[in-house]
Amino acid sequence: MKREDFLKKLEEMLISQIKIKINHGINHDLSNFSNQQQTNDVFSEKWSKYSHSQEKELLYEFQKKWYLELYGFDSEESLRGFLKNCDVIFDAGCGLGYKAAWFAQLAPHALIIGMDFSDSVKQASLVYQDISNLFFIQGDIANTNFKDNSFSYVSCDQVIMHTEDPEVTFIELARICKKPRGQVACYFYAKKALPRELLDDYFRSACTNMTNEELWAMSQQLTELGKRLSELNISFEAPDIPQLGIKGGTYDIQRFIYWNFIKCFWNVELGKETSIVTNYDWYSPSNARRFSENEVREIVKRNNLVVDFFHIEDACYSGRFINSSSELSK
Structure with a gap:
């Protein structure tokens, strides 16, 4: 056709x-x-x-x-x-x-x-x-x-x-x-876990008052946090805390913070720019149910x-x- x-x-x-x-x-x-x-x-x-x-x-x-x-x-x-x-x-x-x-x-x-x-x-x-x-x-x-x-x-x-x-x-x-x-x-x-859900909602609301320049700067900072945590290369055994929605098990420290407290995405294979965009994608939009x-x-x-x-x-x-x-x- x-x-x-x-x-x-x-x-x-x-x-x-x-x-x-x-x-x-x-x-x-x-x-x-x-x-x-x-x-x-x-x-x-x-x-x-x-x-x-x-x-x-x-x-x-x-x-x-x-x-x-x-x-x-x-x-x-x-x-x-x-x-x-x-x-x-x-x-x-x-x-x-x-x-x-x-x-x-x-x-x-x-x-x-x-x-x-x-x-x-x-x-x-x-x-x-x-x-x-x-x-x-x-x-x-x-x-x-x-x-x-x-x-x-x-x-x-x-x-x-x-x-x-x-x-x-x-x-x-x-x-x-x-x-x-x-x-x-x-x-x-x-x-996600309760601490992450509460922070996400509160932080996303605050982000609506930021300029694009501020949002991009924050996204770069979150990416750098994720990168530094990942480079620590530390794993530990977390306890199960059902009331907070935190699942027990062996975690890399970056992934533990990522899933349970704050999104600080970092993926060395995808690259820095993609990691920054991923963090921007999460906290910048008002709608993210x-x-x-x-x-x-x-x-x-x-x-x-x-x-x-x-x-x-x-x-x-x-x-x-x-x-x-x-x-x-x-």
């Missing part, structure tokens, strides 16, 4: 028509909610800065490998085989668009649409304008402007927590997912979806969820 054919298919899915120039269109670029707009501005700043990083390709490869693990695919070929049966794919909260481009390359027969509320979609549309089956729309993934049952596969990876009301956003993602046999893949931040496993499963159940695959790790819960009327495809 040619770009014109994919564009026609996209236009048929829209409730209200928007102007698409080559591979980019705008539903809306401003939010009526102050916290959401602040979050959008933070991510516009983040992606604008990181788009020039020499480290981003390393992050992209890391994220692709993690994506396979998060959503139950043994390999890239396994994902390719899954996408072979999808004709329209939605990357909800696409950022710089590298995962949407990945989907487009793995499924050249399918229409791929990436959407983000930040200005990152403008950069993505320029970088990937030669991929004929890939389009980017700036807009709210909680109000997509797509008709019911539009997408075979809806992927919302590491994004839903940053929307104004994640439950409402999930309802929208389920609405636009095809019935039957459509699937929604979604990642949810996991709640965390969930328990029961809360995630309840959200899925309330939307009449069933679990096809569910993943648990300290950082998150993630999975692929299908309509209860569809056939499980394990």
Whole structure:
């Protein structure tokens, strides 16, 4: 199919028509909610800065490998085989668009649409304008402007927590997912130990009054803290403290502080710039909701979806969820 054919298919899915120039269109670029707009501005700043990083390709490869693990695919070929049966794919909260481009390359027969509320979609549309089956729309993934049952596969990876009301956003993602046999893949931040949760909420609120320069400086300082703690190379046996949500066991000192008290991300393999951006990503946005496993499963159940695959790790819960009327495809 040619770009014109994919564009026609996209236009048929829209409730209200928007102007698409080559591979980019705008539903809306401003939010009526102050916290959401602040979050959008933070991510516009983040992606604008990181788009020039020499480290981003390393992050992209890391994220692709993690994506396979998060959503139950043994390999890239396994994902390719899954996408072979999808004709329209939605990357909800696409950022710089590298995962949407990945989907487009793995499924050249399918229409791929990436959407983000930040200005990152403008950069993505320029970088990937030669991929004929890939389009980017700036807009709210909680109000997509797509008709019911539009997408075979809806992927919302590491994004839903940053929307104004994640439950409402999930309802929208389920609405636009095809019935039957459509699937929604979604990642949810996991709640951490009580000291970390209390500090995160208090500190995030304080961060809303900081300038971008102050936020970047703080992110560099947190990265340096994580680096110095990691370089101590000290492990110890922590006691189990259930009332605080602190799990007992052997910890590296940096990871113990990271999981239980304050996010001070450092990854020598991904690099300094990526570590700084990761810390900026955490404390700068107003919207960054965390969930328990029961809360995630309840959200899925309330939307009449069933679990096809569910993943648990300290950082998150993630999975692929299908309509209860569809056939499980394990």
